[in-house]
Amino acid sequence: MFDYGILLYPGANRVYADASAGLLRAELTVFGEALRTPPAEIGERRIGGVTYVTFTTAEPLSEEDLRLLSNLSSLYALFEFSGDLLRPLEIAPLDKLDSDLLTIQKYPGKTNELFTKLLLNVTLLSRSRPTEFLDRPLHVVDPLCGRGTTLNQAMMYGLDATGLDVDKRDFEAYERFIKTWLRQKRVKHNADSGPLRRHKHRLGQRLEISYALDKERWKAGDARHVTFFNADTLTTDELLKAGSADVVVADAPYGVQHGSHQPDELARSPRDLLAAAVPVWARVLKPGGALGLSWNTHVAKRDEIAGILGRAGLEVRSSGPWEGFEHRVDQAILRDLIVARKPA
Numbered sequence: 001m002f003d004y005g006i007l008l009y010p011g012a013n014r015v016y017a018d019a020s021a022g023l024l025r026a027e028l029t030v031f032g033e034a035l036r037t038p039p040a041e042i043g044e045r046r047i048g049g050v051t052y053v054t055f056t057t058a059e060p061l062s063e064e065d066l067r068l069l070s071n072l073s074s075l076y077a078l079f080e081f082s083g084d085l086l087r088p089l090e091i092a093p094l095d096k097l098d099s100d101l102l103t104i105q106k107y108p109g110k111t112n113e114l115f116t117k118l119l120l121n122v123t124l125l126s127r128s129r130p131t132e133f134l135d136r137p138l139h140v141v142d143p144l145c146g147r148g149t150t151l152n153q154a155m156m157y158g159l160d161a162t163g164l165d166v167d168k169r170d171f172e173a174y175e176r177f178i179k180t181w182l183r184q185k186r187v188k189h190n191a192d193s194g195p196l197r198r199h200k201h202r203l204g205q206r207l208e209i210s211y212a213l214d215k216e217r218w219k220a221g222d223a224r225h226v227t228f229f230n231a232d233t234l235t236t237d238e239l240l241k242a243g244s245a246d247v248v249v250a251d252a253p254y255g256v257q258h259g260s261h262q263p264d265e266l267a268r269s270p271r272d273l274l275a276a277a278v279p280v281w282a283r284v285l286k287p288g289g290a291l292g293l294s295w296n297t298h299v300a301k302r303d304e305i306a307g308i309l310g311r312a313g314l315e316v317r318s319s320g321p322w323e324g325f326e327h328r329v330d331q332a333i334l335r336d337l338i339v340a341r342k343p344a
Helices: 014-032 065-071 113-124 148-155 168-184 215-219 231-240 270-283 303-312
Strands: 003-007 042-045 050-057 075-082 083-086 139-142 160-166 190-197 201-211 223-229 244-252 285-296 327-332 333-341
Touching: 003 014, 003 333, 014 050, 014 065, 014 113, 014 244, 014 327, 042 285, 050 160, 113 148, 113 201, 113 244, 113 285, 113 333, 139 148, 148 223, 148 244, 168 190, 168 201, 190 231, 201 231, 215 285, 231 270, 270 285, 270 303, 285 303, 303 333
Parallel strands: 139 160, 139 244, 160 223, 244 285
Antiparallel strands: 003 050, 003 075, 042 050, 075 083, 190 201, 201 223, 285 333, 327 333
């Protein structure tokens, strides 16, 4: 048996840091389904006063395994145990851009960027082709994108991303931020923004960005794309082609934020919003694609969310690690996630 330990990323958010070891254990189990040698005996160990998430394998981790595990959301360093010693292993995260793309923005209600990465990871790994995101730029859609944390994480992975949000202030804040960031980092890009119209009706505003990871790719036309629609999430299937998204990920509302106008009143209940929106989101999802949601369990039970996903024709992942993602955000929010796949 081969024995490994993961040193956790030192989180600035104390509440999330306290939950991170348990979340990483569940995430590692999901990753394990795509590894050549699944991890066993996943647990925790205190070494030198520091907590490590530990696991064993029947065979040494392959280069492909290390490449995948390098993207665990809270992984800071990976070691192989050799007696009483820790031997560091070379990790190769998929990250294509500087990490401050995720950390610079600070505002009330921002979803923790490590949790955003976790939700995206487990959703990508729930596709019928779970590791495809390592080699091909998939299309990520966040239909409740707020100020774009998911869009930025998709950019970090070199993926294409589309977001929708009804809040004009969030749209404008993201537009200011991403244009400034790309310019200051000297990333080759084009940005176009203006009114968003369909069938002669104005739905909101749009921001469309094309960028390349280096000058050579820009010259070759190898660009990635980020689009933000300041529009009602229930128009997702009007703005995107059916079967155009590889994954859909969203952090469901805890109150009025990220609500949907239907037709004149802002939907406050995540249950009501998801009941109306999930069938819309499912239509833009490719067969074999996956939809991942996080939500506050104080306002909706897991079986209610699972029922909404099931009625939209999606297959919910359940039991095992999928029951291990619940964690406290604050006194009013106990967050969980759920992932479902669209039949191929």
